[in-house]
Amino acid sequence: MILRTELRRSAAPVVGGGLLVFALGLIYLLSGPWWKGTAPWNEEWTGLAQWTRYLAIFVWPLVLGASAWQGLRDRRSRMTELLDSMPKPPWQRALPPAGALALALVAAYALLLVVGGVQVASNTSYFHLKWLPVAGVMVLALVAFGLLGFAAGKLVPSLLTPPVLAVAGLAAQLMVVQSGWPLLLTPVFEAPDITAYTTVAPTVTLTQALWFAGLGVTGFALAVVRGAVRRLAALLPAALAAAVTATVLSGVDDPIVADDAASALVCDDDGPRVCVLRPHRDDLASVTGPAREALALLGKLPSAPTSVVEVPPTYDYRRHPDDVVPVVLVGADVGALIEDPARITPHVLAGAGTQACARAETSDDWEFLVRQTVARTIAAAWFVGEPRPLPGFRYDWDADQELIRSTWKKFSALPETEQRDRISALRAAALDCDGDLLTILERP
Amino acid sequence: MKPKGDNRMVRAITEEETAPTMYAHEIAATGLRVRAGRRMAVDGVDLALTAGVHGLLGPNGAGKTTLIRALATVLRPAGGTLELLGGADQRDVRRRLGYLPQEFGFYRRFTVREFVEYMAWLKEMPKAEVPGAVQRAIERVGLTDRADSRLKTLSGGMVRRAGIAQAIVNDPAILLLDEPTAGLDPAQRMDFRKLLRELTDTCVVVSTHLVEDVAAACTDVVLLDEGRVVFQGAAAELAAAGTDADAGDSPMERGYSALLARGAR
Numbered sequence: 001m002i003l004r005t006e007l008r009r010s011a012a013p014v015v016g017g018g019l020l021v022f023a024l025g026l027i028y029l030l031s032g033p034w035w036k037g038t039a040p041w042n043e044e045w046t047g048l049a050q051w052t053r054y055l056a057i058f059v060w061p062l063v064l065g066a067s068a069w070q071g072l073r074d075r076r077s078r079m080t081e082l083l084d085s086m087p088k089p090p091w092q093r094a095l096p097p098a099g100a101l102a103l104a105l106v107a108a109y110a111l112l113l114v115v116g117g118v119q120v121a122s123n124t125s126y127f128h129l130k131w132l133p134v135a136g137v138m139v140l141a142l143v144a145f146g147l148l149g150f151a152a153g154k155l156v157p158s159l160l161t162p163p164v165l166a167v168a169g170l171a172a173q174l175m176v177v178q179s180g181w182p183l184l185l186t187p188v189f190e191a192p193d194i195t196a197y198t199t200v201a202p203t204v205t206l207t208q209a210l211w212f213a214g215l216g217v218t219g220f221a222l223a224v225v226r227g228a229v230r231r232l233a234a235l236l237p238a239a240l241a242a243a244v245t246a247t248v249l250s251g252v253d254d255p256i257v258a259d260d261a262a263s264a265l266v267c268d269d270d271g272p273r274v275c276v277l278r279p280h281r282d283d284l285a286s287v288t289g290p291a292r293e294a295l296a297l298l299g300k301l302p303s304a305p306t307s308v309v310e311v312p313p314t315y316d317y318r319r320h321p322d323d324v325v326p327v328v329l330v331g332a333d334v335g336a337l338i339e340d341p342a343r344i345t346p347h348v349l350a351g352a353g354t355q356a357c358a359r360a361e362t363s364d365d366w367e368f369l370v371r372q373t374v375a376r377t378i379a380a381a382w383f384v385g386e387p388r389p390l391p392g393f394r395y396d397w398d399a400d401q402e403l404i405r406s407t408w409k410k411f412s413a414l415p416e417t418e419q420r421d422r423i424s425a426l427r428a429a430a431l432d433c434d435g436d437l438l439t440i441l442e443r444p
Numbered sequence: 445m446k447p448k449g450d451n452r453m454v455r456a457i458t459e460e461e462t463a464p465t466m467y468a469h470e471i472a473a474t475g476l477r478v479r480a481g482r483r484m485a486v487d488g489v490d491l492a493l494t495a496g497v498h499g500l501l502g503p504n505g506a507g508k509t510t511l512i513r514a515l516a517t518v519l520r521p522a523g524g525t526l527e528l529l530g531g532a533d534q535r536d537v538r539r540r541l542g543y544l545p546q547e548f549g550f551y552r553r554f555t556v557r558e559f560v561e562y563m564a565w566l567k568e569m570p571k572a573e574v575p576g577a578v579q580r581a582i583e584r585v586g587l588t589d590r591a592d593s594r595l596k597t598l599s600g601g602m603v604r605r606a607g608i609a610q611a612i613v614n615d616p617a618i619l620l621l622d623e624p625t626a627g628l629d630p631a632q633r634m635d636f637r638k639l640l641r642e643l644t645d646t647c648v649v650v651s652t653h654l655v656e657d658v659a660a661a662c663t664d665v666v667l668l669d670e671g672r673v674v675f676q677g678a679a680a681e682l683a684a685a686g687t688d689a690d691a692g693d694s695p696m697e698r699g700y701s702a703l704l705a706r707g708a709r
Contacts, residue, residue, distance in 0.1 A: 001561065001565070001571075001574075002561070002562060002565045005554065005558045005561070005562060009551065009553040009554050009558065010553075073551070077549045077550060077551050077552065078547055078548075078549025079549045079550065079551065080549075081513075081518060081545040081547065081549065082543060082545055082548070082549065082563075082610075083566070084517075084518045085516040085517055085518050085538060085541060085543045086538060086563075086566040086567060087534075087535045087536070087538035087539045087566070087567060087568050088565070088566045088567070088568055089535075093566065
């Protein structure tokens, strides 16, 4: 009865509704990183949990400020005199307003997850439960910041408290954003850490849960106790949680760990082997055709690869067996090839079925990168009879058109066997990441 | 613990309700001193009040509000003794207290019913009794047709009546009303006095600076000046204390002026 009244009449529904509208506004009005990468917020469960936490970068300072408004109410309504004469102890009195606030925040986040989750469910059949604890930490964080704001509103009942808190929160967030592990004291992750093949280390999730629980307990305690000594004591849960959290998290190398289940392969062995990563298993059928087409074309080579395997777009390239063509099907540079299978064949053929050794993200030798791309384009052209743009290299295709044309003209004039030998040699060099590939094609 | 053979419903009758009144006075104060900020606003008050309507009169700054706040357990006495309901513990006293502060604040977005319900909850009334008690309280102050209006839409007089409703919702043993008629029009004040006369089992302390309120509704009068009781007695005795030579337009006012003048001497 009382909680219902608070849910209808207090600032709680405004705070919760505001949170939902603000978050959805950010997501849909901005073309942020949450739409990109391997785990867009509306396509992978991992992405849903982690991107909604990423948004906390803007959201939690606002929650902190808005919750202070709820804490201000008694003083603003000049109710303290009457409340001081009530038998109900302060901690019980604080339950309905604080509880309504927490419920509204949790409901808003749950609705956000529903909006994203409905889309994820329709976009992928790859379901797992690892995202739930990650999202659970966000629930704890929202409640903790809500209670801290509520307490601040009670302790400093000034109209300035909400805006000052929100700005201070934002400043604190900006301070920790580039500072390594202290970022984990907020619910936020760095954008590059959010992929479909990684997950948050369970130790980190557990420690963060403890930290936000401690913050929440301190927030509630600060809101209900009186006197300097008790207020100091109220800081204890947060202080203890902070001590444990700092100890554990400062020792964590990388909060993001490989998700072995998500990196597992799903293969079609009914013909030359084609495998995709588990999150893309729905797309295996559409990948298989163009991938096998590329394998058939690669068959012109003496030591041709026999299978195509999807790999995550990580920067540390592991060596794959020579008979395997490792391909990135969803990545920042190539985009989502699984949604455009026609581009898969040229992608597999690039560099005669090899991966690029140098990448723009990791190399600043521009000349080398250009020559590598041209060599990989010519190698692909040899299989299909003419140069075509490689997926993800449209810019290079336009910029290096002259070099591509002239190289192709000279190369295609060579005798057929010489062409094949050189493509074979290029392939071998590319597998070993050995030198400038274009010199192999350009040899007089 | 329920005694053996006791087959009462646990919630039907509380011990509180069946317990005989073990005290002589609902409010008993001796040498009571209460600070308002640095000033000793109540400075040696002796009071013994039982059921009935007690008018607390006195000029501005006499200590009326400070005394009421101490009776409401909001202020802790700085000296002397204050025994409420025979010295029951504070939480128990508060459950049986009704209080309308001079500056009555309220949650503007709540309806009258929600607000009074909320106060009933804060007074730890048994859950089952709340809806009925709320309805009765709202009826008694004449706000039935506005019960589901938000407080911010009510006039000043209606808000004050809502304040009285929250004060009486728990059928308090002690009802403290600080300037309850401020903002009420003459008709509402008459209704209010009628309401006061109905509260026969309650020890009501009404602070006011309007002498005619006291004359019309109070069984006795406590006159406070500079933190001390200068007179306590029936309303008629107050009137009798004055002579035609004293200032005032009615016998009560003349008695009031006379007693204050005497206290000042």
